[in-house]
Amino acid sequence: xxxxxxxxxxxxxxxxxxxxxxxxxxxxxxxxxxxxxxxxxxxxxxxxxxxxxxxxxxxxxxxxxxxxxxxxxxxxxxxxxxxxxxxxxxxxxxxxxxxxxxxxxxxxxxxxxxxxxxxxxxxxxxxxxxxxxxxxxxxxxxxxxxxxxxxxxxxxxxxxxxxxxxxxxxxxxxxxxxxxxxxxxxxxxxxxxxxxxxxxxxxxxxxxxxxxxxxxxxxxxxxxxxxxxxxxxxxxxxxxxxxxxxxxxxxxxxxxxxxxxxxxxxxxxxxxxxxxxxxxxx
Amino acid sequence: xxxxxxxxxxxxxxxxxxxxxxxxxxxxxxxxxxxxxxxxxxxxxxxxxxxxxxxxxxxxxxxxxxxxxxxxxxxxxxxxxxxxxxxxxxxxxxxxxxxxxxxxxxxxxxxxxxxxxxxxxxxxxxxxxxxxxxxxxxxxxxxxxxxxxxxxxxxxxxxxxxxxxxxxxxxxxxxxxxxxxxxxxxxxxxxxxxxxxxxxxxxxxxxxxxxxxxxxxxxxxxxxxxxxxxxxxxxxxxxxxxxxxxxxxxxxxxxxxxxxxxxxxxxxxxxxxxxxxxxxxxxxxxxxxxxxxxxxxxxxxxxxxxxxxxxxxxxxxxxxxxxxxxxxxxxxxxxxx
Numbered sequence: 001x002x003x004x005x006x007x008x009x010x011x012x013x014x015x016x017x018x019x020x021x022x023x024x025x026x027x028x029x030x031x032x033x034x035x036x037x038x039x040x041x042x043x044x045x046x047x048x049x050x051x052x053x054x055x056x057x058x059x060x061x062x063x064x065x066x067x068x069x070x071x072x073x074x075x076x077x078x079x080x081x082x083x084x085x086x087x088x089x090x091x092x093x094x095x096x097x098x099x100x101x102x103x104x105x106x107x108x109x110x111x112x113x114x115x116x117x118x119x120x121x122x123x124x125x126x127x128x129x130x131x132x133x134x135x136x137x138x139x140x141x142x143x144x145x146x147x148x149x150x151x152x153x154x155x156x157x158x159x160x161x162x163x164x165x166x167x168x169x170x171x172x173x174x175x176x177x178x179x180x181x182x183x184x185x186x187x188x189x190x191x192x193x194x195x196x197x198x199x200x201x202x203x204x205x206x207x208x209x210x211x212x213x214x215x216x217x218x219x220x221x222x223x224x225x226x227x228x229x230x231x232x233x234x235x236x237x238x239x240x241x242x243x244x245x246x247x248x249x250x251x252x253x254x255x256x257x258x259x260x261x262x263x264x265x266x267x268x269x270x271x272x273x274x275x276x277x278x279x280x281x282x
Numbered sequence: 283x284x285x286x287x288x289x290x291x292x293x294x295x296x297x298x299x300x301x302x303x304x305x306x307x308x309x310x311x312x313x314x315x316x317x318x319x320x321x322x323x324x325x326x327x328x329x330x331x332x333x334x335x336x337x338x339x340x341x342x343x344x345x346x347x348x349x350x351x352x353x354x355x356x357x358x359x360x361x362x363x364x365x366x367x368x369x370x371x372x373x374x375x376x377x378x379x380x381x382x383x384x385x386x387x388x389x390x391x392x393x394x395x396x397x398x399x400x401x402x403x404x405x406x407x408x409x410x411x412x413x414x415x416x417x418x419x420x421x422x423x424x425x426x427x428x429x430x431x432x433x434x435x436x437x438x439x440x441x442x443x444x445x446x447x448x449x450x451x452x453x454x455x456x457x458x459x460x461x462x463x464x465x466x467x468x469x470x471x472x473x474x475x476x477x478x479x480x481x482x483x484x485x486x487x488x489x490x491x492x493x494x495x496x497x498x499x500x501x502x503x504x505x506x507x508x509x510x511x512x513x514x515x516x517x518x519x520x521x522x523x524x525x526x527x528x529x530x531x532x533x534x535x536x537x538x539x540x541x542x543x544x545x546x547x548x549x550x551x552x553x554x555x556x557x558x559x560x561x562x563x564x565x566x567x568x569x570x571x572x573x574x575x576x577x578x579x580x581x582x583x584x585x586x587x588x589x590x591x592x593x594x595x596x597x598x599x600x601x602x603x604x605x606x607x608x609x610x611x612x613x614x615x616x617x618x619x
Contacts (some may be wrong), residue, residue, distance in 0.1 A: 004512050015415035018408040019428060022488070025481050026431040029438065029446045036449055087345065090338035101342070107608055108346040114535065114604035115352070115597065116542020118569045122593040123352045125576070126359055149345065153453045177331035177469035199437075205441025209544035209569065213576045234442040237545060240445065255445045259438065270430065 015269035030259070037256025040249035047256065050219045061253050065235035067221045071137055072211065072229060073204045076144035080200060082094045083145075084152035085193070089185060092160040093168065093178050107155065117210035120146050125213040138225035140215025147210055148200035155199055159192025160185070191273055198269040202262050206270065208233035232258045351500045353597055360591035363584050364614075372591065378555045385588040387595075389555045393472070393565030396558050397547060398540045400476025402533065405484050410529075413491030414517050436485035444549030447478040452550055460562050470552035473561040478546050483536045490494075490532035490611075494525040497618040531607035540595055540601035544569035568592050 044061045051060035065164030087105075089106045095102040133139060138271065171181045186193075208231070218236065232254060239251035363372070363385065374388035416425060456469030498521050506516040551599025553574065571588050584617070 004515060008512040008514045011517070013418065015411045015419060018411035019415045019420075021408060021422075022412050023428060024430050025484070026435050028450070029442070029481075030434070032446055032449050033442060038299075047507050083341065083345075086338045087342050090342055092334070094335055095339065103448060103612075105342050105346055107605060107612075109609045111601050111604045112345075112349055114538050114542075114543065114600055115349075116600060118542060118544045118572050119352070119356070119593050119597050119600070122572060122576075122590065123355055124354060126590070133496070146348075153345075164556060177327050179331040179334045180327070181372045206441065208439070208441050209573055233439055233545065236441050236445065240448065240549070251358060252445065252449075255442050259442050262437050262439060262442075263434065266430075266433050270433070271476070 030263075033252070033256050033259050036249075036252040037259075038253075040253035041256055042253075045250065045253050049246045054219065055242050055244075055247055057244045062230075062232070062235050062257070064219055064221050064252070065230040065232045067255070067256070068137070068140075068142060068215065068218075069205050069232040071222065072140045072144055072231060073201055074263035075137075075141035076148060076204055077197060077201060079141065079145045080148045080152050081193070081197065084149055084156060084196075085186075088156045088189070089155055089182055090162050091157060092163060093181055093185060106154075109150045109157075110148075113154060117143075117147050117207050121210040121213050124210075128214065134226070135214060135216030135228045136221045136226045137215060137229040140229055140231070141225075143214045144204045144207060145209040147207060148204050151200045151203055152196050155196040156189060156192045159189045159195075162216045163188055185192060195269050196274045198265050198272065202265045202269075205261060205265075206233060206258065208237060232261075309379060331382040349601070353594070353601065356590055356594040358595055360587050360594045363587040363591055366584065368544050372588075373595075376555075376557060380399055380582050380588070381587045383584060385584070385591075385593065386479055387568075390568045390571050390592070391595075392557050393551070394541060394567040394569075396565055397475040397479055397551065397567055398537055400472065400561070401479035401483060401540050403479035404476060404489055405536070406533065409484055409487035409491060410522075411487050414521070416488075416519070417492055417495040418513060418517055432485045432488060435481070436489070440482065440543060441548040441549075443478050443482055445545040447474055447546065448549040451477050455562070464560070464562050467562045468552065468564070470550060470563050470564055472551065472558045472565045475547045475551040475565065475567070476561075478550055479540050479543055482543060482546060483540050486539055487536045488533060490535065491529065494528040494532065494614070495521055497615065498524050499618065525614070527610055531614075534603045534607040535611075537602045538607075541603075542569055542600055544573050547575055568596055603605050 044059070046066060047059055047063060048059070048061040049064045050062070051058050054060045091102050091105060120143050124139060124146065128134075128139050167188070168181055171184050172178075177265060196257050212234060215231055215234075217230050217234055218228045219230070222229040236251050236254045236258065237256060239247050242248060242251075305408070366383070367385070372385055373387045373391060376388040377383070377384045377386045378389065412428075420428070429497035451474045452469035454469075455471055455474055456467050459473075460471075502520050502524065503516055506520045507513070511519070542604060547567055548570035551564045551567060551570060553570055554564040555566045555571075556563065558565040572592050575585070575589060
């Protein structure tokens with residue numbers, strides 16, 4: 001047998017093995033979290049806020065962190081959508097394909113996408129100190145908005161780039177201004193907006209480094225923007241640093257809750273990309 | 283008899299014609315005003331279009347400037363420390379005693395580099411082989427199962443990776459692996475950080491590689507195969523060679539992602555400010571330094587400035603890496619289309 005066929009066999013084996021390894025990692029991570037988190041998971045965990053001495057083994061749950069994460073994700077997603085839809089629309093309808101500004105903007109958003117959340121956190125924290133703000137829900141929303149805007153813009157832009165030029169020409173021919181084509185464009189990129197939103201939510205809910213200094217941590221559910229807010233990843237982190245084994249078990253349960261939320265979002269994303277494209281013209 | 287048709291608009295000035303036209307339209311009830319492009323509404327519509335354009339332009343430019351603003355803000359904050367020490371003395375000394383005013387960044391920079399390099403060494407071959415398998419060899423049914431798995435891997439929060447590392451990797455290193463090489467290790471080591479980080483950058487690398495490989499035109503493969511090359515030879519000599527600049531750009535992108543990863547690494551690295559001498563030593567990467575010390579920094583002079591310098595260093599490296607690799611990737615995308 002020629003050496004090249006042997007090499008082919010070997011390469012194919014290596015490829016197969018590495019793919020299996022990747023899948024094995026996913027299965028293993030999910031299994032480990034499930035196996036350690038499930039025994040400690042109970043209804044109190046998701047329905048109660050921490051009682052006194054929670055981090056030394058007292059009763060209660062992580063409702064504060066779940067609600068805090070929810071508020072932050074909700075606020076930043078809405079602000080993020082309001083900022084990024086106009087930008088994507090501008091890049092794709094107002095600017096031409098060869099526009100220098102569009103090139104620079106796309107590059108800038110790609111760079112923003114790569115900036116670590118801890119840097120956003122540090123930057124936002126200095127601004128908050130400068131403005132005399134304390135760690136608060138508002139600060140957390142601010143950082144997470146900064147963090148997810150590039151995700152929003154880049155993933156919507158990928159879809160908007162595929163927009164058929166003829167469709168725009170057709171709307172112009174009917175007398176629409178560029179601004180008025182937004183009604184058509186939005187319907188076309190609707191599935192893109194949906195997947196971008198879910199991607200952003202996934203990233204927003206899992207981020208810990210950014211909210212560490214800006215949202216702070218608290219045992220109660222925030223009732224206004226100026227109060228500190230707990231978040232689920234930070235809650236996992238703090239419970240895990242407790243010396244008590246009980247509290248550590250709860251950290252695993254909280255991690256399981258977080259994982260389940262993220263998995264649900266990921267599944268919903270798949271569903272939406274498959275079923276949300278009814279208005280789309282290829 | 284001849285009927286002489288006289289245009290009602292003849293002999294009028296432009297303005298009069300316009301007014302006349304408007305009045306005619308008012309009489310005809312079948313047309314509503316807004317259906318006419320020349321109605322007074324059209325001026326509003328064009329104005330609206332213009333104003334919206336300006337607003338959106340402002341928004342876009344503001345977001346671009348934000349990147350500059352972040353860099354500038356971090357730089358301003360880290361200026362005070364430059365007044366006492368030079369940049370070189372900061373990054374080349376290794377004593378970290380904020381109380382005495384000694385800020386040596388070397389252990390942290392070394393820790394970051396060790397962990398990042400290790401993660402890349404572990405992840406790169408796996409990512410390359412997986413991406414090749416998925417683009418060149420696998421059937422659609424395999425992709426249907428592997429792609430969702432990659433999605434999950436990419437979507438898991440870093441704190442979950444950290445928990446997994448603590449539950450599995452750390453005990454494994456401390457009980458199984460380390461005793462073969464050294465006497466005792468807690469498991470919270472550079473190696474644990476590298477492994478966890480390596481798995482975290484896998485999905486990014488794989489998805490970038492898949493995009494690159496599937497951009498190579500099919501004709502190239504056909505030509506190579508028809509000359510008698512095996513599939514692996516085609517991959518090796520055509521696909522990998524053709525996409526080499528892209529592969530390098532993807533690696534740089536993954537490295538910059540790894541440099542900034544905070545929580546997961548912080549959880550498994552041990553966080554002892556020392557120069558790691560082996561894989562079984564603890565290390566203390568830069569992002570972990572910022573995350574761990576932020577609360578207490580305000581009480582010691584120059585401490586905040588030092589931490590901001592750390593953030594600024596991270597920012598500069600990540601921005602340069604990202605911008606350069608993205609430019610390369612854009613060029614490649616253009617070339618193949």
